[in-house]
Amino acid sequence: MKSEPDEASIDDALAADKQTVAWTGVRNYQARNFMRDQMQIGDGVLFYHSGCARPGIAGIAQVASNSYPDPTQFDPKSPYHDPKSSPDHPRWLLVDVRALKKIRLIGLPELRAEAELADMLVLRRGNRLSITPVTTREWCHIVGKIANVKEVLTE
DNA sequence: GCCAACGTTGGC
DNA sequence: GCCAACGTTGGC
Numbered sequence: 001m002k003s004e005p006d007e008a009s010i011d012d013a014l015a016a017d018k019q020t021v022a023w024t025g026v027r028n029y030q031a032r033n034f035m036r037d038q039m040q041i042g043d044g045v046l047f048y049h050s051g052c053a054r055p056g057i058a059g060i061a062q063v064a065s066n067s068y069p070d071p072t073q074f075d076p077k078s079p080y081h082d083p084k085s086s087p088d089h090p091r092w093l094l095v096d097v098r099a100l101k102k103i104r105l106i107g108l109p110e111l112r113a114e115a116e117l118a119d120m121l122v123l124r125r126g127n128r129l130s131i132t133p134v135t136t137r138e139w140c141h142i143v144g145k146i147a148n149v150k151e152v153l154t155e
Numbered sequence: 156g157c158c159a160a161c162g163t164t165g166g167c
Numbered sequence: 168g169c170c171a172a173c174g175t176t177g178g179c
Contacts, residue, residue, distance in 0.1 A: 030162095125160080128160070162176100
């Protein structure tokens with residue numbers, strides 16, 4: 001899951017109440033559908049920093065709720081306000097994400113250098129989706145590169 | 156700041 | 168339903 005660290009970084013998430021943040025602002029149907037249809041509580045999340053000097057995986061997190069309507073869509077003062085959405089028929093959903101651990105930044109050059117990660121959707125040329133699924137193989141490969149990560153992974 | 160890539164919008 | 172124009176993303 002991508003986030004701009006200026007807006008919501010892994011540090012921000014770790015500092016939040018229960019280390020949990022609501023993943024507001026997703027305004028892409030495919031990304032929304034991943035949260036609605038694919039994610040389950042407890043699923044592992046790679047917390048990716050984008051739109052910054054050193055983009056890459058900055059932390060490990062987990063899905064902490066089922067999907068529910070993103071409140072920012074109803075707030076006229078929010079940059080994520082969607083006048084075409086209504087509480088009766090909410091268009092945009094989010095999940096809560098619990099940060100588990102900040103890791104050494106695994107930057108894009110390192111990710112691209114790994115043959116095991118060659119098919120990762122987030123690395124695809126032209127990919128603009130802020131949420132992409134990760135295969136078990138990709139997950140295990142990345143987690144295997146991180147020191148002292150077992151303590152935060154329960155399954 | 157540039158630009159490739161892609162999603163969305165809206166006229167027809 | 169097509170598709171050109173436009174806006175956004177995001178790495179560089």
